[in-house]
Amino acid sequence: MPQPRIPLFLDCDPGIDDAIALGYLLCQDDVDIAGIAASGGNAPVEQTTRNALGWLQLAGRTDICVHPGADRPLAQDADYALETHGETGAGYARLPLEGLPPSDTDAAHAWAAAARAHPGELIGVLVGPATNLALALDLEPRLPQLIRRLFIMGGAFNYRGNTRPTTEWNVTWDPEAASRVIAAFGQAYIAGDAPYAPVMAPIEATEAVVMTPERLAKIRSRGDLSPNRTPQWSTWLDQLAAALRFYFEFHEWDGHGYLAHIHDPYVLAAAIEWARQAETTGKVGRAGNDRDPFTTIATDELRVSDESIRAVEPDRREVMARGDTTPVPWAETTQAAVDIELTGTLTRGETVADWLGRWNRPANAEIIRRIDAESFLDNLTEALQKGPGGPTQP
């Protein structure tokens, strides 16, 4: 039986970890890229659009559209992370200067068009600020019903921030947009209009995904043994290594050591792998809503260490064993009511989860609590070593 294809829309702000996500995406032979949107965030939107196009062009994928997004957040001035990602948002990488033009269709219209073109099937992945998707909700309020599942990189729950003391970058960039997206997608889930809660991957989980020089060397060298590996892909990896060198230096300067937290590729990979698993095990409508709203779901034993499984409470293990939902791959998750602080004088942009049900509100999001980072990094390594191998490649 042929493998079902996965239509996917990626909204990003490249950004160095975004670049790894883009590369990983190109290596997935069963994913149909329904569109790529660029958001302002790590760099101005003109630059992130150019970077997305540049990474694609470097890989020979001149057939993929990049849709430019809004140039500023909904309700505040734009801020950029050039000290983290470099003046161009691509570290020391040299991307093609002359190149493809961006799409004439802006990001918000592209989100709406992709969702309408794949009703109930599109996987949405947000690894930049939520501005584009919030604007798309104005154009197409049925997006939460049309999109099969939304995966969001963002937030910091009861954790030190990476931007302000308690806030994460993507949400801080545009808290109003993040709030609107969570509210819309969460409400559709609560109302029974959408089968799955949006997934949030906050930094206290994604920081476990660490790229090291050793891991990078493995990706670059072992790939020579892959029959699918082309010289073009080797060049792509050379530029990724140049980008990562900047990212390593930044993290070292920031006190984390000569390594890099790579938040975005995990979220993209989890979305793709979840779609595959859900396809394999059958579509389970209302997944998760039969349980109490604060249920912890963990992945099956194939993808999480024994130690992690033992840490799950016994009654939660029963939920896992029933197999009545498709777990988020390489992760343990908890459903909870989530909201975003928009007015706090010290905490604007903080994501708040009501773990104990004090608000008496149903869960509107599935939050990733822990990631089996080593297993995911092995998957990432294998994919990047192999390179793109689909029929569209020469």
Ligand SMILES: [Ca+2]
């Ligand atoms: Ca990003």
